[in-house]
Amino acid sequence: MNRTIFHVDMDAFFAAVEQREHPEYRGKPLIIGGLAGRGVVSTCSYEARTYGVHSAMPMERAQRLCPQGIFIEGNYPLYQAASHDVFEIFHAFSPVVEPLSIDEAFLDMTGMERLMTSPHDYAVRLKREIREKTQLVASVGIAPNKFLAKIASDLEKPDGLVEVPQDAAGIRAFLWPLPVSRIWGVGKKTEQHLLTLRVRTVGDLAKLPEATLKKSFGEKTAAQLRALSHGLDDRPVAPRGPQKSIGREETFTEDLRAQADIERALHYLAGEVGWRLRKAGRKARTITLKVRRGDFHTWTRSRTLGRPTNFDDELYAVAKQLYHDLHPTGGIRLLGISGSNFDESEELALFGEETNAKKERLYGVVDALKQRFGRDIIK
Ligand SMILES: [Mg+2]
Numbered sequence: 312m313n314r315t316i317f318h319v320d321m322d323a324f325f326a327a328v329e330q331r332e333h334p335e336y337r338g339k340p341l342i343i344g345g346l347a348g349r350g351v352v353s354t355c356s357y358e359a360r361t362y363g364v365h366s367a368m369p370m371e372r373a374q375r376l377c378p379q380g381i382f383i384e385g386n387y388p389l390y391q392a393a394s395h396d397v398f399e400i401f402h403a404f405s406p407v408v409e410p411l412s413i414d415e416a417f418l419d420m421t422g423m424e425r426l427m428t429s430p431h432d433y434a435v436r437l438k439r440e441i442r443e444k445t446q447l448v449a450s451v452g453i454a455p456n457k458f459l460a461k462i463a464s465d466l467e468k469p470d471g472l473v474e475v476p477q478d479a480a481g482i483r484a485f486l487w488p489l490p491v492s493r494i495w496g497v498g499k500k501t502e503q504h505l506l507t508l509r510v511r512t513v514g515d516l517a518k519l520p521e522a523t524l525k526k527s528f529g530e531k532t533a534a535q536l537r538a539l540s541h542g543l544d545d546r547p548v549a550p551r552g553p554q555k556s557i558g559r560e561e562t563f564t565e566d567l568r569a570q571a572d573i574e575r576a577l578h579y580l581a582g583e584v585g586w587r588l589r590k591a592g593r594k595a596r597t598i599t600l601k602v603r604r605g606d607f608h609t610w611t612r613s614r615t616l617g618r619p620t621n622f623d624d625e626l627y628a629v630a631k632q633l634y635h636d637l638h639p640t641g642g643i644r645l646l647g648i649s650g651s652n653f654d655e656s657e658e659l660a661l662f663g664e665e666t667n668a669k670k671e672r673l674y675g676v677v678d679a680l681k682q683r684f685g686r687d688i689i690k
Contacts, residue, residue: 314455316421317453317460319416319417324354329385343382343384364376364380390414397441417460437451444562450468462486462493485542494516524536557591560647561645573646574631577630588650593650596618600612600630601648603644603646609645614629
């Protein structure tokens with residue numbers, strides 16, 4: 312089955328967050344890293360890169376290359392908060408997100424083709440949403456697997472968007488001209504070794520006789536290199552650790568004031584969360600509502616149900632009740648609904664079984680329609 316995987320990687324993440332928070336850093340070479348002793352550069356702005364500064368370089372060296380640069384130690388909690396915001400958006404775009412680090416992730420878009428006009432357009436929307444909501448810039452690679460998506464996101468940084476074709480000929484045309492060092496896991500040592508075999512590009516590697524490859528690298532690595540040189544990689548996108556909650560939140564461009572608008576937003580969010588829960592095969596016993604007012608005052612309110620659910624209407628009813636009980640005044644900037652406390656061993660519900668079976672069928676149909684026509688169809 313063809314897969315569609317996004318690799319999303321934020322551009323010069325720490326530096327970009329600093330430049331967002333400190334206008335005086337914008338347009339300037341900014342270098343973040345350990346200032347004491349033998350510190351190394353952890354990130355630098357693109358302005359600093361033009362001086363030859365790059366990450367993992369000793370700070371001393373960076374100071375010599377770019378004496379006029381701004382050198383700071385960095386503010387990790389700030390980056391963590393920005394990362395949280397970015398990952399919220401990732402989760403809004405895909406139910407299957409595998410974080411790779413604080414600022415990059417794989418998003419599995421397989422089966423969502425019907426929700427998007429095209430993966431390319433969807434990636435454009437993702438990039439736009441990241442920019443609008445966080446004022447940060449991301450690069451995206453679109454490919455049939457993780458290996459190719461990761462290469463693709465890096466090719467046109469910053470603000471890159473590269474799509475690798477699905478077919479074998481297209482993959483070869485994309486992959487084979489690239490230097491062999493682009494292959495994930497090919498470090499300096501392997502690269503040197505490959506150079507002695509006159510392998511410079513991925514294409515050279517693909518054409519190397521199998522026996523030569525085995526002799527140099529052993530059976531296992533040879534097989535891996537061979538597969539990668541043909542752009543083959545069937546590792547799944549694996550969300551890390553057990554997911555503790557499934558939710559969705561939305562920041563509004565203008566604060567919501569009318570009751571009808573708030574209820575409509577809750578209804579939409581409940582539908583999104585229900586869909587995600589069903590897709591993950593989960594039912595939540597605890598439903599949490601998050602409300603943020605225009606002045607950033609934030610509340611969360613939860614209710615634990617007697618019977619776990621993943622039905623939109625039940626999620627909506629609970630969220631609406633929680634909202635009314637909270638009764639916030641003033642404009643609402645953000646609303647979020649999440650389900651947690653997943654039911655692992657679902658007990659047999661003796662009462663209401665019939666209605667449940669009917670509802671399961673109903674939501675099966677709803678999800679199939681969403682899959683076919685896009686998530687906005689049922690409104
Ligand atoms: Mg990055």
